[in-house]
Amino acid sequence: MKRVTVIGGGTMGNGIAHVCAQGGLDVTLVDLDADALERGLQTIRKNLERQAKKGRIEASEVEATLGRIRGETDVATGVAQADLVVEAVPEKAELKYSLFRTLDEAAPESAILASNTSSISITEIAARTNRPERVIGMHFMNPVPVMQLVEVIRGLATSDETTEAVMALSRDLGKTPVEVNDFPGFVSNRVLMPMINEAVFALMEGVAEPEAIDTVMKLGMNHPMGPLTLADLIGLDTCLNILEVLHRELGDDRYRPSPLLRKYVAAGWLGRKSGRGFYTYDA
Ligand SMILES: CC(=O)CC(=O)SCCNC(=O)CCNC(=O)[C@H](O)C(C)(C)COP(=O)(O)OP(=O)(O)OC[C@H]1O[C@@H](n2cnc3c(N)ncnc32)[C@H](O)[C@@H]1OP(=O)(O)O
Numbered sequence: 001m002k003r004v005t006v007i008g009g010g011t012m013g014n015g016i017a018h019v020c021a022q023g024g025l026d027v028t029l030v031d032l033d034a035d036a037l038e039r040g041l042q043t044i045r046k047n048l049e050r051q052a053k054k055g056r057i058e059a060s061e062v063e064a065t066l067g068r069i070r071g072e073t074d075v076a077t078g079v080a081q082a083d084l085v086v087e088a089v090p091e092k093a094e095l096k097y098s099l100f101r102t103l104d105e106a107a108p109e110s111a112i113l114a115s116n117t118s119s120i121s122i123t124e125i126a127a128r129t130n131r132p133e134r135v136i137g138m139h140f141m142n143p144v145p146v147m148q149l150v151e152v153i154r155g156l157a158t159s160d161e162t163t164e165a166v167m168a169l170s171r172d173l174g175k176t177p178v179e180v181n182d183f184p185g186f187v188s189n190r191v192l193m194p195m196i197n198e199a200v201f202a203l204m205e206g207v208a209e210p211e212a213i214d215t216v217m218k219l220g221m222n223h224p225m226g227p228l229t230l231a232d233l234i235g236l237d238t239c240l241n242i243l244e245v246l247h248r249e250l251g252d253d254r255y256r257p258s259p260l261l262r263k264y265v266a267a268g269w270l271g272r273k274s275g276r277g278f279y280t281y282d283a
């Protein structure tokens with residue numbers, strides 16, 4: 001695999017492009033919005049410079065890595081030469097279904113189409129294409145350059161060859177892939193999101209202030225960051241979308257999203273990416 005196209009230059013897409021380019025692949029980063037694309041490319045530069053400043057990579061690697069990434073605002077053009085496409089657009093099922101129809105038409109027949117979805121069924125996404133055996137979940141964790149895990153999700157029709165290719169690539173990128181079956185929220189968000197949601201309920205019910213909730217989980221459970229800080233890192237819109245998938249698909253009230261989470265999203269308080277969530281952030 002040599003050429004990877006990442007669709008979506010947001011929180012996850014720029015991180016996926018970053019690690020793929022660092023792994024020596026030729027990367028095309030696609031975002032329909034030229035400003036969003038530029039922000040994504042700038043974030044990659046900032047994160048590479050931080051890695052160089054900390055001595056994690058050679059200074060010369062910054063420009064060399066950036067040189068392997070080109071930006072594109074047209075999806076069909078961006079995927080025309082791809083061996084692998086990794087989709088990282090917002091967590092909305094209809095958006096992903098329609099995008100995968102386009103990818104199926106525009107990408108080479110042999111290309112693997114992967115989704116970075118947090119919770120949406122890979123089987124359902126694959127069913128929108130004529131190549132369900134080459135559709136798979138390749139779920140990176142945030143922040144992508146730092147986190148070890150890639151959750152690899154097999155849809156019902158995903159072939160062994162596709163799974164093996166994505167597991168091998170994840171290892172080549174220095175990650176540890178774990179294979180799981182297709183089920184709402186897979187393993188990661190089936191377990192993580194109820195904890196985050198419960199923290200938001202605790203805040204809503206006045207059990208404690210955000211800082212206290214986070215400190216309890218950090219110092220009491222040794223989590224690297226508290227659940228509300230983590231929700232701000234993930235994006236509150238993304239958290240809400242994932243909880244809605246869990247609630248709808250598993251049909252159990254324990255996954256109902258907190259009304260306070262809904263209110264924050266409605267207000268545009270999306271966490272770090274919008275400058276305000278449970279906490280406030282510099283631009
Ligand atoms: C929603 C989904 O579908 C799935 C998900 O992704 S859920 C979210 C999963 N992620 C988590 O749970 C993250 C939990 N938090 C953490 O692990 C840590 O708090 C953290 C790694 C994010 C930050 O760690 P920290 O010690 O608090 O901060 P900091 O010292 O600034 O960063 C640690 C290292 O990461 C690096 N880093 C942080 N963000 C980075 C980024 N975006 N790019 C590159 N490097 C980054 C820092 O440079 C630092 O590097 P060194 O160890 O080489 O010095």
Ligand SMILES: NC(=O)C1=CN([C@@H]2O[C@H](COP(=O)(O)OP(=O)(O)OC[C@H]3O[C@@H](n4cnc5c(N)ncnc54)[C@H](OP(=O)(O)O)[C@@H]3O)[C@@H](O)[C@H]2O)C=CC1
Nearest residue numbers: 008009010011012031032033036088089091117118142234
């Ligand atoms: N945030 C996280 O911690 C994690 C998220 N994920 C998953 O990754 C995916 C992306 O999430 P995240 O990066 O947080 O989302 P963001 O909202 O940060 O980024 C999404 C990007 O996709 C762009 N976009 C929207 N529609 C299209 C399109 N049709 N074609 C190309 N680009 C498009 C958006 O542009 P614009 O802003 O202009 O609409 C935006 O730049 C989701 O499925 C999410 O569940 C997985 C792991 C962790």
